[in-house]
Amino acid sequence: MAARVLVVIPTLNEADGIEDVLSDLSLDLPTAASTTFVVADGGSTDGTTEIVARLMRRRADLHLLLNPKRIQGAAVNFAARQFG
Numbered sequence: 566m567a568a569r570v571l572v573v574i575p576t577l578n579e580a581d582g583i584e585d586v587l588s589d590l591s592l593d594l595p596t597a598a599s600t601t602f603v604v605a606d607g608g609s610t611d612g613t614t615e616i617v618a619r620l621m622r623r624r625a626d627l628h629l630l631l632n633p634k635r636i637q638g639a640a641v642n643f644a645a646r647q648f649g
Contacts, residue, residue, distance in 0.1 A: 572594070573603050575637040579609065587604075602626055604629050604630070606630070
């Protein structure tokens with residue numbers, strides 16, 4: 566049975582780097598793992614969510630979660646409840 570891995574990326578206005586972060590993390594994880602990536606966004610206004618939405622159309626392992634609390638710990642806990 567393949568390992569399940571949940572990668573949560575709390576974000577706020579990370580348009581300049583979110584695509585590279587997702588790409589790099591994908592390369593760093595073992596291929597045998599069943600990985601789910603969740604970008605938990607705290608209200609970005611710079612296009613971060615639009616970039617993630619575009620990437621989601623090509624990646625079934627990627628999800629966008631809106632984090633109204635805007636706190637990193639809350640984002641991780643929320644994502645774990647939704648996808649863990």
